[in-house]
Amino acid sequence: MRLGRLAAVLLALALVTVLTTSARAADDPRWVFYSKDKHDYTSPWFNGEHRIMVPFGCTVAPYYSPDPRCQDDNGFHHGIDIAMPCGTKLFAAVRVRVMPNDSLGPAYGDNPVLLRNRKRGFDLVIGHTHKVYVKPGDMVAKGTIFARANDRGAPDGCHLHFEKRAVGGGLSTAVAPRELLRLTRVKAGRG
16 A cells, blocks of 8 residues: 555656656747746746746846946846746736736837736736736736736747836836745756
8 A cells, every 4th residue: 555655656756757847848949047046936926937037126138228226237127027938827916907008118018918006006017918818997806817928029038027116107116026926936946
C-alpha cells in the first residue's frame, strides 16, 4: 500500500516537471528581461506563474528616455511588465469600474484597459491587452475575467504592463504597483 502511494507521488512530481518544462519551452522568443529577478510570480490579476520583464523605476530597458531620477542616463518605467503567453486570462482582483482609455497613448497598445476603484484610491492601467470583454462604465466584480494578454504595441513579445495611478491621475501620479498586484513569488526560480 505504501509503495503504491509513493509511486503515485513520484508520478505526480514527474508530471509537474514535464508540464513546467513544456510551458517554459513555449516561452516567447522575443522576450527580453531587464530584471535580475528570475522568479516567477502569481497574482489574483492574472492566470499562471510569470516573470517580471521590466520592473518599476529606473531601468536600462531601451524604450524610455533618460530621466533625472535615474543614474547613467537610464529611463524610468512607470509600471511593471510581466511576461506571459498571449491569451493569458486577466481577472479583477477587486471590484473595479472600467474607465474610458482615450487618455492613454499608443505605448499601451491599441486597446489598453483603465480600471478604477475609488474606495481603495487607485486607477490601474493595463497595457497590451486583447479580447477585452468589458467596456467603459462597466462595473467588474472580483474574480471576473475581463481581458487577455497580447503583444499589441509591444516590441518584445506577449506581456502585460501594469501601472498604478492616483484616481483620475496621469502618468506623473504612477507609483509601484507590486502591492496592488499582490505578486507572490513562486518558490523555484528559473535558472
